[in-house]
Amino acid sequence: MIGVKKNIIVVAAGPFQFAMINPVITRKSGAFETEEGCLSLDGVRSCTRYEEIEVDHCNGIVI
Template identity: 35%
Template sequence: MVREICKDEVFLAQKAEAATEANLPVAEDLLETLIAHKHDCVGMAANMIGVNKRIIAFAGDGVHIVMFNPEIVKKSGPYDAEEGCLSLTGTRKAKRWKSIKVRYQNPAFQERFKTFTGWTAQIIQHELDHCEGIII
């Protein structure tokens, strides 16, 4: 189900709780909402659809990826970026990393590690800021 985008900064500033298998329907809604906004959005965190769980979805390398409980375990190559967000008006400056290694769980809740670079790494970092309650 496509959900409404949350713009409540008090809610968005809360740190997300760990996701469980019970949150698989939330991930489906998150992915459907991301796809519905594909013309102006490349990634979303669950709090953007009003659910305070550590789940992100993004478009990467031509496919949509959903991650449960992601966290960056390695990073390199800092740079400054400017980003927009469907939940917030305008753009904001952010410090990002050119390369990140992420530990996460896939939809089968199997632990995975993957390294991302460039634009995809930037998208993931933006969504992980959402999970941490960081409003850039």
């Protein structure tokens, strides 16, 4: 949305917070169907999510 091709996520895991830049899901298990909404789009949509994922990422930064 800002003209920069980066995927960035901030994760809070217990007492730790860290940023992942360009994360890639390398393993997933426990698939389930759910519905999600988005502030940018009207309505809700069906999607598949997972109970557990494993992620590789570049430039992990602990906050």
